[in-house]
Amino acid sequence: MTPYAGEPVTPYAREVVSGSRFRGAGIRIAAGFLFAFGLPFLALVVWGVWSTRSTNRFFPGPLTIGEAFVDTWVGRAFLDDVLPSLYRLGLGIVASIVVGVAAGTVIGLFRWLRELLEPLLEFFRAIPPPVLIPVAMLLLGITDSMKVVVIVSGAVWPILLNTIEGVRATDSVMTETADSFQITWWERLWFLVLPASSPRIMTGVRQGLSVALILMVISEMFASSSGLGYRIAYFQRNYLIAEMWSGILLLGLVGVLLAVAFGLVERRVLRWYHGMREVTRA
Template sequence: MRILWYWSLPVAVLAWELTTRSAQAVFFPPPSQIVVRLHEMWFSGPPSRAFLTDEAIADLLPSLARLFAGWAMACAAGVLAGVALGRSNRLAALVEPLLHFGRSVPPSTLLPVFLVLFKIGTPMELASIVYGVIWPVLINSMDGARHVDRQYIETGTVYRLSAWQRLTRVILPAAAPKIFAGLRLSVSLALIMMVISELVGSSEGLGHRMLEAQSKFDIPAMWAGIVLLGLLGIALNAAFLGVERTVLSWHHSVRNGATR
């Protein structure tokens, strides 16, 4: 099965290449043209700059900076609010209906509101990313903190742990698997919201570059942006999985031991 998985991508790319060349569709260039355009736009710079071109520095770096800043703010706020709501039934009863209402509103529909509040620029893009990312983190953190095993809490009470020690040594470690599940979902959402916000309210960034390529009918450049977004998504997911395995190594070892 693993051999088939390794060969599936080259076969799919080859099929894409042959199909698009035979069809000669203007809006669906072959992968070879997309790769060439991708290299020309962003990765044909000097070795001293890690082969990044001026366009890469002007597009990728601001986009990644906004992505990581918005994701970090949303994760910090989501974890703090989620744990607080998960440990307080009274507070959750008051706030939870608003949470379900807020997460039901598609983030893209609020872009005009963010434009009015923050104008075009980085604050508007950060607000869009934070709003789109915070919900899975908050809901998973709340669920994880709410369902901490009662025996863990009672053990902390027996050992007379302070409220801070109970939070950092009992509640957060017990809720960590759920929290990391929300954080993993939020990574892809942050990438999506970064592009959407740049398509609407930015004069720089990867989303703006794709919109500019579309307006100029530079179809290979537009597809190069799409491919680059997919590669970024794969890289971010792989990096996050590596961090998750390191931080939750104790959880994976316990789970593997229980399944044996």
């Protein structure tokens, strides 16, 4: 292959020095694609082949599950089960973040408050969150708000404690700078305390997200007649294996989407932080 042969004439043609470099980029992209999707694809194929040979009825093949997925979740069930679940999850997450960050900031700013509440908070964080479901059922009955309360009561702790820690650890020189320029209280909160603790807050939120998802599922398995968690448990009890697997798949998708969404938000909120870390590491 001669250089430039068949190369389109573009203003950038001069930058494409040789065909081999162009080909190199193509290979790199192909390799990246292969690395990213090779193993999952392989796993699916192996699973598919294995399931056709195996007599184990608990592990249907990926195609069967795919079919069941479409049949089960596309349509009414999406409105009746998936959306309400996601709505409660979203509400719970938002409430956890608002409550956790607000309370964490206040507690983090006052040392006496921190010392007053520290043992209590340590204890509450240590309670396995699902244990709160029976308590919430007792106090609030089996209602939608009970489920949201359960989600909040579990997911709020990592956010709260990380916020407290972040606020407490605000750099002393930064605080002194704010002092010397007589920055007002609100400005201090908005331009110093919250951004300074945002890396810790985001760590807490990430932990809170996974707790929230777990609590959404369990609270529905426990006390519900609708929702994702309820559906999956229902399928299992009625030996609808492929449908159950499709539910697990859907929950996995929700988990992955939540992680991806969080990653996007985090990258935006903490752009300065990651940029700074990259610079100091170099």
